[in-house]
Amino acid sequence: MQHEGRELLLQVKDLEVRFGTKRHPFIAVQHVNFDIYKGETFGLVGESGSGKTTIGRAIIRINPTSAGDIIFKGEKINGPISKELDRRVTQQIQMIFQDPMASLNERAKVDYIVSEGLINVAKDMPRPQREKSVAQALADVGLLPEFASRFPHEFSGGQRQRIGIARSLIMEPEFIIADEPISALDVSIRAQVLNLLSHLQRKKGLTYLFIAHDLSVMRFICDRIAVIHKGQIVEMSETEKLFANPLHPYTQALLSAIPLPDPLLERNKKLIIYDPACHDYAVDKPRWQEIEPGHFVLANEQEMEGHREQLATSCRISS
């Protein structure tokens, strides 16, 4: 295994999340399996409504799970857990949200917004200590300490996302779920926020689950990527292997949607549209299979044969 010797931080095993009623359930995600190692950035990519946020919210215990296990540092954290473990999970796993315009409480000052989580877990923390923590969290994300007394509407989108990041950092988490943290931002400031996230990762030894709906930025920041379609993961691999040999037709479609820097190539590019009817799963059922070390794909036996051929050809070409 390529991850030998690395510390497992999070394991998601056969996860299922349902909404709706018992009579009319809606299965938002099912058979979801992945591991996240300490210090890595693990990407989860898929189109709108595929279940990415649902998985993130299941990990932070907002969404109840209907099957499967979520194991954080060796302990099961879904379902009923002790108060003490719940407190630890609340502190150690944080989530950054997509829309910094909607996710901050407009009526509260930055000081309160940033320290709200801290107040919940450390109720008796003396005020000066809390203020110091807020100032430190703001400094960590490149904001001035005097911003603490201002309201969210006084800030730009990029600054507001920094406030959102400060709110998670103040908890001193080990693991951060960044749910489309740059999608709502102007293109010009996306890189700044990404650079900030990767700087913080190095400085504080953070582990990220990075959620996005397209693959374009993921190549630069993710160590491994899982591709999700309609609530099921269809492919998972180290980033470079996934870009070199996308096997599932849905992954190929996502890759073809990445804009190319060369305008001529971009104009002549062929967009691949994914059609789920391309699979013949009536008899030969798909399974989640490891096709090369660390590279998993949802495929049936006939598809696996084709995938093996593709990998063998690409191996011959590159050697």
Ligand SMILES: Nc1ncnc2c1ncn2[C@@H]1O[C@H](COP(=O)(O)OP(=O)(O)OP(=O)(O)O)[C@@H](O)[C@H]1O
């Ligand atoms: N609380 C809920 N109650 C009922 N259905 C829900 C709930 N939360 C999510 N869903 C449904 O579950 C599916 C997955 O939603 P989810 O928000 O996880 O998608 P997503 O991949 O994060 O999409 P996006 O890229 O738009 O954020 C959708 O069909 C959504 O409507």
Ligand SMILES: [Mg+2]
């Ligand atoms: Mg979402």
